[in-house]
Amino acid sequence: MASVMTAMQPLEHIMEELERADGLGALQAASEALCDHYGIDHVVYHWVDSAGDQYGCGTYSNAWRARYLEQNYLRVDPVILGCFQRFHPVDWKRLDWSSKAAKAFQAEAITHGVGNQGFSVPIRGPNGQFALFTVNHSCNDAWWADWTEAHRRDLILIAHYFNEKALEFEPERTPEQSQALSPREVDAMTLLAMGYSRAQVADTLSISEHTLRVYIESARFKLGAMNTTHAVARAMSRGLIVV
Template sequence: MSRKLDDALERLASAASFDALEGAVTSLRDTFEVEHVVYHAVRSTGERWGAVTYDPGWVQTYIDENFQAIDPVVLNCFRRFTPADWKTLDWSPRAARTLLAEGIAHGIGNQGLSLPIRGPNGQFAVFTLNDRARDDEWAAFAREAFDDLLLVAHYVNERALALDGTQNAPHQMLSPRETDALTLLAAGRSRAQAAEHLRISENTLRVYIESARFKLGALNTVHAVANAMSRGLICV
């Protein structure tokens, strides 16, 4: 996974157009070995844009039926900052059950994990992985891939912002490694766990954290994480 993930991140970083970004998002499907990967963004202007691997017929149905207005995934991610496993959401309303049934019929799978992303100037996005799997298989996958998903979601959104021309100056302040370090800490990982995930020493991690703290004008690590989240520099 490490090598495949590195290749995927390189492709994301080199995407020079929205078509290239969509191709990079599609390649993540193979990286994580799932059926679908989706990036859906709402720009500060209200315009929507997405890079999806869903069947085009399902995408058109979703748009025509205005399912986003009643989609438990979108509503949950808009209201919260934490990732949403679809199994934990409220699908009891009739409209939500209809949405889910039609989606499964179009091949989106019975499992989903969605990460809300908030960027600068009111930008909002959702990064989702879908698959057909047993509950225990999906739970194991989510635990193993969670840290990688946090980082990938950030990189996809960051590249989309850059291509959209809405990436503002504060977004340029943190280096990729500083961003990675704060993202993992914000997700509740210890310094040892974050260093292990990034394949660096804890001393090197400390350098990145202190550099980020200085750039953000933060008093401590917790303050740095909070500042980074409020500025849309990291997503959790």
């Protein structure tokens, strides 16, 4: 249980390497180092971006990665689907593998060298960023249960550092931080995001609907949005409004 608290030099060394990492290659190297350190088959970091864009690094075979992307397994993979609704790290056994697609997916994964046991830590960043840190191994249930229990805390922390570095190295994936909205514009966007119509927003803010329109338009302009819905979506994803 107390693994995080006990001295474990090689892990400490890997963590320090990770903190000093200055490129995506370092994450790949860290994945491999972690595999060696723990004596497990695979360590993988998988960033699942906005429009189904993906980025990852880790020790899965290139063939399996290619196949995964090519088949768009993103929309089938129970690990992705399950972790997206969770906060807790999760053992793969607790996911829903019942669908036909999931079973086929699993079978194919195993033929590509993916182990039967897995443990994934969901990680979330700003603007809806989502990633998974996964450790994977081929072994029996009891051994895996002991191992994951023993290293749970380490894995949470390592997952956090992986994501921290990935965000750092890929700033273009969390794009421009545009100019801020004026208070009135924030009010307008916020109320619109809450489902109020323009008339209701104007009424709530005690201004004419014409005036409100000016705010919406200027907010739309500042956010580079094509319409109100777009503007609200951008304001939300940039954290300019909290709804």
